[in-house]
Amino acid sequence: MPSVGQDLGAYLRQEMMPTVWCPGCGHGIIAQGIAAALKEVGTDLDQVVVVGGIGCSGRTPFYMNTGAMHTTHGRALAFATGLKMARPQLTVIVAMGDGDALAIGGNHFIHAARRNIDLTVVLYNNSIYGMTGGQSAPTTPQGSHSTTTPLGSIEPNFDAPTLAIAAGATFVARSTTFDFQEMPKLIARAIRHPGFSMVEVLSQCPTYFGRLNRLGEAPEMLFLERDQTIPLHDLPPVEITREVLVGKRPIGVFREEAMPEYTQRYRELCAAAGGVYDA
Amino acid sequence: MPSVGQDLGAYLRQEMMPTVWCPGCGHGIIAQGIAAALKEVGTDLDQVVVVGGIGCSGRTPFYMNTGAMHTTHGRALAFATGLKMARPQLTVIVAMGDGDALAIGGNHFIHAARRNIDLTVVLYNNSIYGMTGGQSAPTTPQGSHSTTTPLGSIEPNFDAPTLAIAAGATFVARSTTFDFQEMPKLIARAIRHPGFSMVEVLSQCPTYFGRLNRLGEAPEMLFLERDQTIPLHDLPPVEITREVLVGKRPIGVFREEAMPEYTQRYRELCAAAGGVYDA
Amino acid sequence: MRKDPLRVRLSGRGGQGIILAGTMLAEAAMQDGLKVVQTQSYGPEARLGASKSEVVISSRDIAFPEVLMPDLVLCFSREAYQKFGRHVSPGGVVLLEQSILKDVPDAQGQTLPLRDTARELGKELVLNVVGLAALVAVTEAVSRESLRAALTHRMKAEFLELNVAALEAGFALGEAVASRA
Amino acid sequence: MRKDPLRVRLSGRGGQGIILAGTMLAEAAMQDGLKVVQTQSYGPEARLGASKSEVVISSRDIAFPEVLMPDLVLCFSREAYQKFGRHVSPGGVVLLEQSILKDVPDAQGQTLPLRDTARELGKELVLNVVGLAALVAVTEAVSRESLRAALTHRMKAEFLELNVAALEAGFALGEAVASRA
Amino acid sequence: MTEKALQFTQRDRMLTVQRDWCKGCNLCIGSCPAGILSLDDGERIVVEDIERCIFCGVCAARCPDFVFTLARIPEAQMAMGGSQCD
Amino acid sequence: MTEKALQFTQRDRMLTVQRDWCKGCNLCIGSCPAGILSLDDGERIVVEDIERCIFCGVCAARCPDFVFTLARIPEAQMAMGGSQCD
Amino acid sequence: MRLIQGNEAVALGAAAAGCDFYAGYPITPATEIMEQMARILPARGGVFIQMEDELSAVAAAIGAAWGGARAMTATSGPGFSLMQEHIGYAAMTQTPCVIVDSQRGGPSTGLPTLPAQGEVMQARFGSHGDRVAITLTASSVLSAYEVTARAFALSETYRQPVIVLLDAVLSHMRENVDLPEITPVPRETAASAQDRQPFGDNPFVPFGEGRRTVVTGLAHDESGLPKTAGGKAVERMLRSLEERLRHDAREITHFQAYRLEDASVALLAYGITARAAHEAVDALRQEGVAAGLLDLQTLWPFPDYLVQEIAERVDTILVPELNLGQYVIAVQAAVQGRCRVVPLGRADGDLFTPEEIAAAAREVQDAKGGIVHA
Amino acid sequence: MRLIQGNEAVALGAAAAGCDFYAGYPITPATEIMEQMARILPARGGVFIQMEDELSAVAAAIGAAWGGARAMTATSGPGFSLMQEHIGYAAMTQTPCVIVDSQRGGPSTGLPTLPAQGEVMQARFGSHGDRVAITLTASSVLSAYEVTARAFALSETYRQPVIVLLDAVLSHMRENVDLPEITPVPRETAASAQDRQPFGDNPFVPFGEGRRTVVTGLAHDESGLPKTAGGKAVERMLRSLEERLRHDAREITHFQAYRLEDASVALLAYGITARAAHEAVDALRQEGVAAGLLDLQTLWPFPDYLVQEIAERVDTILVPELNLGQYVIAVQAAVQGRCRVVPLGRADGDLFTPEEIAAAAREVQDAKGGIVHA
Numbered sequence A, B: 001m002p003s004v005g006q007d008l009g010a011y012l013r014q015e016m017m018p019t020v021w022c023p024g025c026g027h028g029i030i031a032q033g034i035a036a037a038l039k040e041v042g043t044d045l046d047q048v049v050v051v052g053g054i055g056c057s058g059r060t061p062f063y064m065n066t067g068a069m070h071t072t073h074g075r076a077l078a079f080a081t082g083l084k085m086a087r088p089q090l091t092v093i094v095a096m097g098d099g100d101a102l103a104i105g106g107n108h109f110i111h112a113a114r115r116n117i118d119l120t121v122v123l124y125n126n127s128i129y130g131m132t133g134g135q136s137a138p139t140t141p142q143g144s145h146s147t148t149t150p151l152g153s154i155e156p157n158f159d160a161p162t163l164a165i166a167a168g169a170t171f172v173a174r175s176t177t178f179d180f181q182e183m184p185k186l187i188a189r190a191i192r193h194p195g196f197s198m199v200e201v202l203s204q205c206p207t208y209f210g211r212l213n214r215l216g217e218a219p220e221m222l223f224l225e226r227d228q229t230i231p232l233h234d235l236p237p238v239e240i241t242r243e244v245l246v247g248k249r250p251i252g253v254f255r256e257e258a259m260p261e262y263t264q265r266y267r268e269l270c271a272a273a274g275g276v277y278d279a
Numbered sequence C, D: 001m002r003k004d005p006l007r008v009r010l011s012g013r014g015g016q017g018i019i020l021a022g023t024m025l026a027e028a029a030m031q032d033g034l035k036v037v038q039t040q041s042y043g044p045e046a047r048l049g050a051s052k053s054e055v056v057i058s059s060r061d062i063a064f065p066e067v068l069m070p071d072l073v074l075c076f077s078r079e080a081y082q083k084f085g086r087h088v089s090p091g092g093v094v095l096l097e098q099s100i101l102k103d104v105p106d107a108q109g110q111t112l113p114l115r116d117t118a119r120e121l122g123k124e125l126v127l128n129v130v131g132l133a134a135l136v137a138v139t140e141a142v143s144r145e146s147l148r149a150a151l152t153h154r155m156k157a158e159f160l161e162l163n164v165a166a167l168e169a170g171f172a173l174g175e176a177v178a179s180r181a
Numbered sequence E, F: 001m002t003e004k005a006l007q008f009t010q011r012d013r014m015l016t017v018q019r020d021w022c023k024g025c026n027l028c029i030g031s032c033p034a035g036i037l038s039l040d041d042g043e044r045i046v047v048e049d050i051e052r053c054i055f056c057g058v059c060a061a062r063c064p065d066f067v068f069t070l071a072r073i074p075e076a077q078m079a080m081g082g083s084q085c086d
Numbered sequence G, H: 001m002r003l004i005q006g007n008e009a010v011a012l013g014a015a016a017a018g019c020d021f022y023a024g025y026p027i028t029p030a031t032e033i034m035e036q037m038a039r040i041l042p043a044r045g046g047v048f049i050q051m052e053d054e055l056s057a058v059a060a061a062i063g064a065a066w067g068g069a070r071a072m073t074a075t076s077g078p079g080f081s082l083m084q085e086h087i088g089y090a091a092m093t094q095t096p097c098v099i100v101d102s103q104r105g106g107p108s109t110g111l112p113t114l115p116a117q118g119e120v121m122q123a124r125f126g127s128h129g130d131r132v133a134i135t136l137t138a139s140s141v142l143s144a145y146e147v148t149a150r151a152f153a154l155s156e157t158y159r160q161p162v163i164v165l166l167d168a169v170l171s172h173m174r175e176n177v178d179l180p181e182i183t184p185v186p187r188e189t190a191a192s193a194q195d196r197q198p199f200g201d202n203p204f205v206p207f208g209e210g211r212r213t214v215v216t217g218l219a220h221d222e223s224g225l226p227k228t229a230g231g232k233a234v235e236r237m238l239r240s241l242e243e244r245l246r247h248d249a250r251e252i253t254h255f256q257a258y259r260l261e262d263a264s265v266a267l268l269a270y271g272i273t274a275r276a277a278h279e280a281v282d283a284l285r286q287e288g289v290a291a292g293l294l295d296l297q298t299l300w301p302f303p304d305y306l307v308q309e310i311a312e313r314v315d316t317i318l319v320p321e322l323n324l325g326q327y328v329i330a331v332q333a334a335v336q337g338r339c340r341v342v343p344l345g346r347a348d349g350d351l352f353t354p355e356e357i358a359a360a361a362r363e364v365q366d367a368k369g370g371i372v373h374a
């Protein structure tokens, strides 16, 4: 099988194509990464549900040939938590935008991480609210322009991996849409990880973030991703401070740790109570 | 002036006494700590607003002889953010329970921290939901009993300082109700800190957490606080990992860093736009 | 000569076990083959304030669940007496913990040393059971066997022995009053 | 012989500047001293799908804001033509970007090389201005001076020069059609 | 129903005890270095022997219910011969 | 209105191009090592000279719109003399 | 015969109806439902989870339903307000689930330990857009048990969220009851639903059973796909549900009619208030006032047929409720002048006493006559 | 004369009314209000802040009001659902603030770019407990400007949250308008309010002006203290507000009556739908049908007096609205049989055309007669 550009036809919901995404939007590359990861992991697609929030990114479930749940803005992880608990044998992947996951959905994000429940979040970080037309997000770098920060944002941004680790996530990684070889592999690793996993993928929104910040078209933005990141080959988490990296964002795996997973702990609780969970 | 037991009469709203709190509840000690801190800082009480959420802890504003805003469960920081932005000269202190701040209110907590807005959160952490009668909180230690974890909690708990730092808080400390000398000083330091500050105070809830976990009455619980914590005199944040401390929670200041404060940055933004904020 | 329906109000401070006492009374009445409704009321400020638990006992279906005018009243604390203890139906019975008299010298009702009795048993916490047993002994609201059964059903095993003692002490107290009357 | 009210529908793909064109047309009509309502419509799936912008121009107050049967139609894309371009009031005018004919050979309306003209000017983005100007030249929906003023008002300074060129090119295209007719 | 607060003075210090706010939690009792605090029959705090009080204020710091207040009497008032505090 | 996807084969590999999903973003074009991709007049992708294609799949990996699919033709089918894929 | 609390009855009713998933967030006076479920479910291998707030509690329940669970959550006013977005989502995605709201004094934090009936209109109109949610209420511990079980059954039949309204008194009240056995409504298997579309009037098939359904809160048609479906499809499906509910109104509507046959004054009451109204009827009858009671257990869809029928026969309908006059608006709208409709509201945290209701009834009786349009 | 968009008019109307605080969260079709405020406010030294969600957006606005600001937020359906808890809090704490909801197709995510009027009942009943919020709506860009400014004035006068309902078409529509000057309502100074209680029918005094008010969503009385005040105080204050609103109904109620004098069929429409209804009236009149229009700008408190007066004079009131029949319920409840009330709903994301409304009016006209009670 060729290592890039494999046949993902069976993983895609063809009748929903073409996608709603703008020309050059990075989200399609991430969606493809999820499909490739699913292929690599080899799970029965009947037992996979891709859950999305609301946002351009949140449309991902429509394009995956799996169970698909397009939920509400910010709450995808809460739906996914119920789904996973009710049927723990499902592989549940949660596609969320940066605004979706970290603005309105920040609480569900940290709580799902805290529980260490076996969900895989793919965080589509395009530094902006795409779907609503280019407002600032909690990931918008300070100084950047958006329609709600016409003079440049005055707010510091979240660093998603730092937050995820602080909250308790046990697999945390970052990649980019430039990195088409690593990104699907990281997602696959995240899916295989038994516990809460999060892969942040830096994505380009040429329509808004690119245009408002004069970063060029999609190809230029892709190269910026390359230039503004630096691979951290499995460095221990202690080293991740923004200072060290002089403006570059590290990519790679920040944390990968085996900790008791939530549905597993729940199984043990039921056993102790005399019940059989998920027989 | 005696260093302990100072005359705080002017700082208390006498007509609301006695408090609603149970006998031996630590919350009154924290409230007293806030009063003492206000005295130490010396702010005009007309220019102070104590904002509370909903919970036993959230009742604090009623007992402070300042402006008082008792809001909704989990959202105190959102109200406080609007209040502070509208009238930045106010000193705004936010009294929140652990459930209030970290369960339902987790998102506002991380976002207020991210903005580094000059609010002081006093987090009353009694490891449980007191007001509603002893349900588990995101701070309930794994294995502990509550009315919703009758067999012991299977969820890992948040570490509030770690989360606050990851989110961007610039002054982060922890103390206990045992520590009646340090605790008000930390709160005073937090109030003086120009930026988002958080002092977590470990508090005893003899009525629920104590009873359900057989920890004895209030005096016993106070000594447990002493025994289960370890002072960390201004260690750098890098050292704070649960492992290092073998079951003891560090107390002291975890982070104190000068970073541009939000109302100040907003002031500059207005100036750049030609407006005068807070003339 | 028990009224039907019989309306009982138990009252005290938060933490004095009023609701558990009401539940046991209701359960005993159920054991006696009657219909019961037990309700309770406490304000958010009532951790130390007055709270009450009411039980309606009847041989027929009970529509309105609360007690507007009780036939039997039991009060454990001053606040409770002042808030809930002053009204009783004609011919009704009011039993008061005797220390209430200290604060409210003109309190109307039979006073009993409930708290002292509980303390003598070693734990003031059994006050509720002492009081309830005394009320039952005075009024025969429910049968003693049923109340014993209800206590056994509702009480955690580890506290059972102590509470059975409290129950019997309460019965004794109540009998003394009844014989006085 | 302009209709009053005059109902205009501009349509194209998301990103082709339809709404801005509608706004400029409305603004020009306002300059002409008329009342205007401009509305727009795009589905959530319409980033590349068809979107439209409608302008009602009248000397009197305008009640219903949308255009049910347009008097003038301008279409920039196939999808837009298929969705919005097929209806026009009797005597109405339909202007089509000529490449639509390739996909829809039986398309009804006057075709113009709008895209080619825009490309010749160096940026396909000015397609909307070329088309709008052509429409105005053909129909005299608004005065050219007003349209020029509207363009100056609504366009960012850095793009103004290019767009003025596009405007004039569009007028020229439109005149050619008008003289053909 | 509020009892008037008790006031005790010693040199420039005054200890005020608002007994009717006391909930009988025992927190102050074990902390008083002089060991002079206890609960009365109604579970309210009593200062048994004020003479032995060292006016340290630990009771005030420990009490969650604002029962104790330890204040310094301003020198001016001292000169006037005692407490005018309220 | 959907055009049938184009299919190109070379030994055991097949490149499928679903042209009508293309949005003309240019992302594939600069990445194609053979430099054989461009946009047509309608801003849709064209493979100019499939002979020079090295069937590397980079275009597929870069395209956000699932336009390209690079697949291996199973040996069995190869034996039967060509593509039966759909 | 057992002595149980209203909240306990809800938990037991849910369990009896096959509930195997509870997600919640504590709030007075609903908390005991959650605490009960925390004991009941693990022992049966069901799922109990305490979520971070009410938004996520109901979201988790909906997610769990799609995982094949019979799911519920319970809350009180403030939490019920927070759930409104997702109740709409459940309606749009045709997800069976049960939401219990034990009403306390409001607005806002209000009177957390005292009863109210302030959410009867919110249950119907609390979400943006037009969503339907069958809403039931109970007036006794036994009916709390039965109504909760019925809520599960209705949510299966109509594939919709079903709301159960309690109040602080009923939640905490104990009565001795014999709990009837309940058989959970069976679910169609994925296989039997094979050739049907996933939405519309078709069976509910959860994920993981061989079908890769697309679930979305966007406008979609019976296929679930939002691609081409516009508003027409949404409207069609909403109206079709409305139609089914109207058609089945007589089965869905549960009520108790008491001495209504020859009444001239009808009390229309629901929930805890119906109990005082019941006693009021007896008192009024003793005085010779021809009073009767319609004790409604099904609040929504509004039982037009039933109320209109009564309105034709009585002079006045008096609507006592623990709010400032909410459900009475729906009654007035349904009655449309067939008889007088008189509101009787209170919102101070107390129950109506029988005498208060009787007094109001006496007053309307005295002022008898047709509708007086001032 | 300027060509501006509905959302822009809202921003300008707010600014003209003295708004100096905006907290929001983006959502189609309300986002442009926020984007405008992001430009307007910093340049005036006012505060613009993008919050983390809608819960916090309205909370921040309420907090800001207590900081002395004239505060607003704007959203659309999903966000409006999320705001309900805090709208109740604002009501309970008598906090002046303005909430704009630009309605889009629902339920749930629904039809995000298409118009609807699905929140007219939610505006009234969306929060738990009994809260009141004056609700206004607009049908033109100019009225969007004026109504927003009026919302600020009313929120000052009654110390209550005021809701402004728009829809996706009006929000994005451009019209050429002359914007009138507006003078912000003056506020009493803390000094002049000195001897008054902080709540009830007393002036609003923010924090930091020398008064240490206690603000709480718990039951409280005019002093603000929750200590002894029970439900009686809440009910008293709620009823007193209701009373004031009823008393002032004629000033609060804004409407346009068009050809109603001799009408036999009255169209009762609001917002964007009123425009089609206006054209429908003209068309009907041309055919000889005596149609008229009541274009309501004040939806809540419901203008009983006005609607009842019309109901006395016409045969039928037809209520076209972009939902499945919501406001018509309130109309029916107010009319109580004085005339026929006929709903005309649609929820597919399209506007009613004038012809559709005219057709429905013709139909009711043909079926003329008294109320037919089926």
Ligand SMILES: Cc1ncc(C[n+]2csc(CCOP(=O)(O)OP(=O)(O)O)c2C)c(N)n1
Residues within 6 Å of the ligand: A054, A055, A056, A057, A058, A072, A073, A096, A097, A098, A099, A100, A101, A124, A126, A128, A129, A130, A131, A132, A137, H025, H026, H027, H028, H054, H078, H079, H082
């Ligand atoms: C409750 C609610 N608030 C707001 C919105 C509007 N909304 C839709 S998507 C979105 C943000 C999208 O940004 P992001 O999550 O970063 O995803 P992207 O579109 O950038 O992929 C917002 C605010 C909504 N649908 N629901």
Ligand SMILES: Cc1ncc(C[n+]2csc(CCOP(=O)(O)OP(=O)(O)O)c2C)c(N)n1
Residues within 6 Å of the ligand: B054, B055, B056, B057, B058, B072, B073, B096, B097, B098, B099, B100, B101, B124, B126, B128, B129, B130, B131, B132, B137, G025, G026, G027, G028, G054, G078, G079, G082, G109
């Ligand atoms: C929206 C909402 N959900 C739930 C509640 C009920 N509630 C009140 S306080 C509280 C938790 C209190 O716990 P915590 O915040 O830890 O404060 P504590 O009482 O322990 O000081 C809850 C769940 C509420 N008032 N509002």
Ligand code: SF4
Residues within 6 Å of the ligand: A020, A021, A022, A024, A025, A026, A027, A056, A057, A126, A130, A131, A204, A205, A206, A207, A208, A209
């Ligand atoms: S708006 Fe941005 S994020 Fe959304 S589809 Fe377009 S490019 Fe992608």
Ligand code: SF4
Residues within 6 Å of the ligand: B020, B021, B022, B024, B025, B026, B027, B056, B057, B126, B130, B131, B204, B205, B206, B207, B208, B209
């Ligand atoms: S319940 Fe716990 S936290 Fe609340 S007042 Fe009592 S002891 Fe304190």
Ligand code: SF4
Residues within 6 Å of the ligand: E015, E031, E032, E033, E034, E035, E036, E037, E047, E052, E053, E054, E055, E056, E057, E058, E059, E060, E070
């Ligand atoms: S001041 Fe010190 S010595 Fe005196 S009672 Fe208090 S703790 Fe004891």
Ligand code: SF4
Residues within 6 Å of the ligand: B024, E021, E022, E023, E024, E025, E026, E027, E028, E029, E044, E045, E062, E063, E064, E065, E066, E067, E068
């Ligand atoms: S600490 Fe305070 S409340 Fe507790 S016993 Fe002492 S005086 Fe009383």
Ligand code: SF4
Residues within 6 Å of the ligand: F015, F031, F032, F033, F034, F035, F036, F037, F047, F052, F053, F054, F055, F056, F057, F058, F059, F060
């Ligand atoms: S497979 Fe490789 S060489 Fe062939 S078109 Fe794609 S990128 Fe170019």
Ligand code: SF4
Residues within 6 Å of the ligand: A024, F021, F022, F023, F024, F025, F026, F027, F028, F029, F044, F045, F062, F063, F064, F065, F066, F067, F068
């Ligand atoms: S990357 Fe895909 S969408 Fe973009 S030009 Fe190439 S084929 Fe077209």
Ligand SMILES: [Mg+2]
Residues within 6 Å of the ligand: A055, A097, A098, A099, A124, A125, A126, A127, A128, A129, A130, A137
């Ligand atoms: Mg984004």
Ligand SMILES: [Mg+2]
Residues within 6 Å of the ligand: B055, B097, B098, B099, B124, B125, B126, B127, B128, B129, B130, B137
């Ligand atoms: Mg707590």
